[in-house]
Amino acid sequence: MTEKITLVAPDISCGHCEATVKQVASAQPGVVSVNADSSTKLIVIELDPATASLPAIEAALAEAGYPASK
Ligand SMILES: [Cu+2]
Numbered sequence: 703m704t705e706k707i708t709l710v711a712p713d714i715s716c717g718h719c720e721a722t723v724k725q726v727a728s729a730q731p732g733v734v735s736v737n738a739d740s741s742t743k744l745i746v747i748e749l750d751p752a753t754a755s756l757p758a759i760e761a762a763l764a765e766a767g768y769p770a771s772k
Pocket of ligand 1: 714715716717718719720
């Protein structure tokens with residue numbers, strides 16, 4: 703069972719940002735898929751709650767320059 707979590711990341715401003723966010727979030731354990739949209743500033747992350755850590759995902763995104771929160 704996976705669940706979808708939506709985060710708001712105001713600093714996503716272009717396709718390059720989208721690609722970076724997808725790459726960074728996808729590299730985290732338990733993350734199944736990532737979608738990032740520069741027009742809505744939303745990141746939709748599909749993850750396995752048994753193995754994924756939302757704080758770790760948020761920390762990795764912040765470190766990459768894209769602080770995100772619910
Ligand atoms: Cu950008």
